[in-house]
Amino acid sequence: MSKYKGILDHIARYVELSDSEKEDFVSILKTTRVKKRQFIVQPGFVSEYRNYIVEGAVRVYYLDDQGKEHTVIIAVEDWFFTDFYSYIHRTPAEYYAEALEDSLILQMKYEDVEELCNRIHPLCQYFRLFTERSMAYSYKRTISNISKTSEERYWEYVNKYPQIANRVPQYVLASYLGISPESLSRIRSRS
Amino acid sequence: MSKYKGILDHIARYVELSDSEKEDFVSILKTTRVKKRQFIVQPGFVSEYRNYIVEGAVRVYYLDDQGKEHTVIIAVEDWFFTDFYSYIHRTPAEYYAEALEDSLILQMKYEDVEELCNRIHPLCQYFRLFTERSMAYSYKRTISNISKTSEERYWEYVNKYPQIANRVPQYVLASYLGISPESLSRIRSRS
DNA sequence: TTTGTTCCTTGATAAAAGTCAAGCTTTTTT
DNA sequence: AAAAAAGCTTGACTTTTATCAAGGAACAAA
Secondary structure (H helix, E strand, O other), rough: OOOHHHHHHHHHHHOOOOOHHHHHHOOOOOEEEEOOOEEOOOOOEOOOOEEEEOOOOEEEEEEEEOOOOOEEEEEOOEEEEOOOHHHOOOEEEEEEEEEEEOOEEEEEEEHHHHHHHOOOOHHHHHHHHHHHHHHHHHHHHHHHHOOOHHHHHHHHHHHHHHHHHHHOOHHHHHHHHHHHHHHHHHHHHHO | OOHHHHHHHHOOOOOOOOHHHHHHHHHHOOOEEEEEOOOOOOOEEEOEEEEEEEEEOOEEEEEEOOEEEEEEEOOOOOOOOOOOHHHHHEEEEOEEEEEOEEEEEEEHHHHHHHHHHHHHHHHHHHHHHHHHHHHHHHHHHHHHHHHOOOHHHHHHHHHHOOHHHHHHHHHHHHHOOOOHHHHHHHHOOOO
């Protein structure tokens, strides 16, 4: 089974590409292996790629002035990640992207994606539709963040992503939910 | 000055449309006037439109089980709003969109937008690029929500949108920032 | 397998923010 | 212009969550 199957299936959920379009798309993909704890994106450097995870797990986090980590994205197989602001605006990244496990990722350069989207209408449609879905989801997370208690946010996550909740370190999940590790530990213990 | 100038300029910031493409686009726009406190979207009904504000101000909010309001979007001139999840998935809305002032909005139906995006490549590009930008911004808001104190979030907003902060009721801003109205009042008083 | 790391838990305390209630101010309506 | 509605402020109190600190468990490396 090709390492491209996952990402091509992802596209196929939204649009249909011809074989030659698929070839064009696959040709811009760079395969990268990263070890656990390795950084894929670092502050100060432009986040050159959109990254797709074939195998493994990655988190994107922000390190604040007090040295505290705040996780924006927890990504596993069949997910995309990047420092989106940096990627789009070609400015230095503000976030770290760190492998939580040894991972296999597919990387596509900004310029290549733009060139293909200019040339291949269905591919442009794919990214449009997919980003719109991500956006809709993002609003849900915002609501959750501003309206729910720590405990509610935790159980919401566990119900939605039971496998991921057990797969990543607890302090990562805590920093994703905006809770201190100690508080998350207490939330879990009183159940 | 045509009421379409704003939205056409918005598009022109991302892509170039031919005159006939502009005509096609403008032809799907429905002009609607709403009075202050009127609802444009309501839970239970599908959010049929993407809405662009020509003049006025609107907020999108969620009403929780305890009857508390949580604002997801505060939108003024030259902004878009909708219940994005409902709009994309054609499911009943979960949010209210309420006019904060008498407003003039341009509405485009989901089916019409999709039809045009299928037919007009640059328009597809426009929505893709614009949504990607919104997405990058959305991550910033998430970071802010999970990592900053109420006070920091308030000042961040005031610095970014000083006009809007003075234009909308304080309880709306509070519910946007995830703060109780009383706490926001106290934050403002100690400055 | 023993020695570090890394991660998690628990207790005591402090700080931040929410809640309830009342009164005041501003805006809107009649 | 008066009455009503909507919005804002302040005080007293409670709840939630963070912080600091110490000890334990699990995992990884030598």
